[in-house]
Amino acid sequence: DVKVTQSSRYLVKRTGEKVFLECVQDMDHENMFWYRQDPGLGLRLIYFSYDVKMKEKGDIPEGYSVSREKKERFSLILESASTNQTSMYLCASSSAGRLRDTQYFGPGTRLTVL
Amino acid sequence: TQLLEQSPQFLSIQEGENLTVYCNSSSVFSSLQWYRQEPGEGPVLLVTVVTGGEVKKLKRLTFQFGDARKDSSLHITAAQPGDTGLYLCAGAWDNQGGKLIFGQGTELSVKP
Numbered sequence: 001d002v003k004v005t006q007s008s009r010y011l012v013k014r015t016g017e018k019v020f021l022e023c024v025q026d027m028d029h030e031n032m033f034w035y036r037q038d039p040g041l042g043l044r045l046i047y048f049s050y051d052v053k054m055k056e057k058g059d060i061p062e063g064y065s066v067s068r069e070k071k072e073r074f075s076l077i078l079e080s081a082s083t084n085q086t087s088m089y090l091c092a093s094s095s096a097g098r099l100r101d102t103q104y105f106g107p108g109t110r111l112t113v114l
Numbered sequence: 115t116q117l118l119e120q121s122p123q124f125l126s127i128q129e130g131e132n133l134t135v136y137c138n139s140s141s142v143f144s145s146l147q148w149y150r151q152e153p154g155e156g157p158v159l160l161v162t163v164v165t166g167g168e169v170k171k172l173k174r175l176t177f178q179f180g181d182a183r184k185d186s187s188l189h190i191t192a193a194q195p196g197d198t199g200l201y202l203c204a205g206a207w208d209n210q211g212g213k214l215i216f217g218q219g220t221e222l223s224v225k226p
Contacts, residue, residue, distance in 0.1 A: 004156070031212045040123065042202060042216040043157075050211060058213075090156050094212045102147070103214060105156025 003027070004106035006091055012112045019078040021109050023091030030096035032074035033103065034058075034066060037088040049074055050096070081113045117141060118205055120217030127193055128225055135188045135220045137203035144208040146179055146186045151200040151219075193224045 007022035025032065031050055035043040035058075045058030047066040055066050063085060067075045074093075078085055088110050092103040119138045127133055137146070145164040149157035161170050163179035163186060170177045174197075176189040190197055200221050204214040 009154075033213075035216075040218055042118075042120070042218040043204075044216075045213065048213065092156070096212070102159055102162065103212070105158070107154065107156050 004091060004093055004104050006089075006106040006109050008109050009107060010110050010112075012114065013078075013081050014114055015082060017078075017081050017113075019081050019111065019113075021076040021078075021089055021091075021111070023074045023076070023093075023106055024072055025074075025091075025093040025104070026072065027093060027095070027104065028071065029093035029104075030071070031094045032068065033092040033094075034064075034074065034076045035090045035092065036060070036085075037090055037108070043090060046076065081111075083113050085111065086113045087111060117215050118203060118217040120203055120220055122220060123218060124221045124223075126223045126225065129195060130192050131224075133190050133193060133222070135201055135203075135222075136185070137187070137217050138185045139205060140184065141205065141207075142183050143205035144183075145206045146183070147204045147206070147214070148177055148186070148188055149202040149204060151202060153199075157200075157202055190222075193222075195224045195226050198222055198224050 004025045033048040034046045049055045049068045065077045088108050090108045091106040094103045147162045148160045151157040161177045166181045166183045168179045174191045178187050200219045202219045203217040
């Protein structure tokens with residue numbers, strides 16, 4: 001069974017703190033994605049990665065960075081958290097082949113920045 | 115501006131009713147997917163449609179891809195409380211290497 005895990009289900013941080021969100025997949029997928037989900041806005045792509053050490057900006061990268069040192073792990077970093085980054089964060093992965101459009105999601109991390 | 119417009123955003127119906135959710139765009143997609151998300155979980159893929167005019171059925175759920183591959187619909191027959199959740203459509207382009215663009219979602223509540 002395919003599995004995408006995220007390090008925390010719930011996280012509360014203070015404004016200005018550095019925040020790390022970790023995502024691990026066990027499907028040997030090449031592609032990994034970070035989204036944020038807000039009511040009425042659907043899922044918005046923050047960053048994605050096609051390979052180890054490769055990253056590309058999505059639609060809303062400001063205030064975020066990412067790291068992909070190993071194929072199975074994709075980290076989202078909030079360098080200095082702000083209240084407008086309070087959101088649900090979803091990680092996803094997909095293969096690079098014919099089924100690349102099928103993304104498998106983790107359970108999400110609900111981040112609150114106070 | 116949302117590339118994929120989903121409607122309605124909220125739907126509250128009684129068990130046994132039928133419903134249709136729409137996903138519209140001015141863009142042509144190589145494929146379109148429907149996901150369902152339950153509270154506290156990530157989205158799970160229901161179906162992928164790739165051919166204009168294609169119809170796929172999944173038990174009581176019927177998915178259709180528009181002839182021009184710009185829109186899609188999800189029809190649920192005789193809705194059950196277990197159908198409650200957030201339904202998301204997502205479009206893909208061939209040259210985007212697996213990137214998806216999501217609609218805003220439709221929050222469906224089916225009351226017993």
